[in-house]
Each structure stands twice: as structure tokens, then as C-alpha cells.
Amino acid sequence: MTDEKGKRSGCLAAFIIVLIIVYAMGALGSFLTGPIISGLMPEYATSTSYSILSGVLSLINIIFLIGVWKYKKWGFFGFVGVSIINIIISIFLTNAILIPIISGLIFPLILYLLIRPIWNHMS
Numbered sequence: 001m002t003d004e005k006g007k008r009s010g011c012l013a014a015f016i017i018v019l020i021i022v023y024a025m026g027a028l029g030s031f032l033t034g035p036i037i038s039g040l041m042p043e044y045a046t047s048t049s050y051s052i053l054s055g056v057l058s059l060i061n062i063i064f065l066i067g068v069w070k071y072k073k074w075g076f077f078g079f080v081g082v083s084i085i086n087i088i089i090s091i092f093l094t095n096a097i098l099i100p101i102i103s104g105l106i107f108p109l110i111l112y113l114l115i116r117p118i119w120n121h122m123s
Contacts, residue, residue, distance in 0.1 A: 012114040019107065020065050023058040030055030050093065057082050068115065071122045076115060080108045
């Protein structure tokens with residue numbers, strides 16, 4: 001991208017890097033804590049499957065964020081899709097509606113606001 005309008009802002013670059021680190025740590029934590037929790041508290045066996053699912057979704061989000069880094073629109077749409085899946089899972093697990101919706105839409109909203117200036121330069 002040679003023209004100035006298509007250049008990634010420093011805020012967008014920092015945000016993507018921070019999200020990749022957060023999701024990588026979340027995936028690692030999910031994969032490590034799931035078996036530990038089920039070993040210590042067998043009555044919470046469903047938390048193990050949720051931990052594994054959460055870890056897999058975090059890894060998928062990393063792939064989509066790399067897509068956004070490479071100026072791919074599918075990366076943004078995939079990131080939003082995984083966020084919606086996380087919201088739905090959180091609603092079923094917590095029986096709350098407002099908090100999962102608000103917390104699940106914060107990162108996609110910030111990402112949208114940061115990529116809006118370069119949206120036309122993404123493929």
C-alpha cells in the first residue's frame with residue numbers, strides 16, 4: 001500500500017497486536033485450565049468442554065486478526081462472526097443477556113472504528 005489513505009494507523013496496528021496477544025493467552029489459558037478444573041471439580045465437566053471451545057474460538061480469532069492485518073475484509077467479518085458465537089454461548093451459559101452482548105461487541109466495535117478509514121483499500 002503506497003498511498004497514504006491505505007496506510008494502517010498506529011492505533012490499528014497496536015490494537016491488532018494487543019488482541020492477538022490477548023487471544024493467544026486466552027487460548028493457552030483455556031486449554032490448560034479446562035482439564036485442571038474438571039480434575040479438581042468433576043461436577044463442572046461442562047466447563048471443560050466450554051474451555052476447549054473457548055480456546056479453539058480464540059485461535060480462530062487470531063487467524064481472522066491476521067487477515068485484518070493483511071488488509072482482508074474476510075478477517076473482519078470472521079472476527080465479528082466469532083464474537084457473535086461467543087455472545088450466544090455466553091448467553092446460554094450465564095442466562096444473562098445484556099452483559100454478554102455489551103462485552104462481546106466492544107472489541108469488534110473498536111476494530112470497526114479503527115479499520116473504517118482503510119476499508120476501501122481492503123480486499
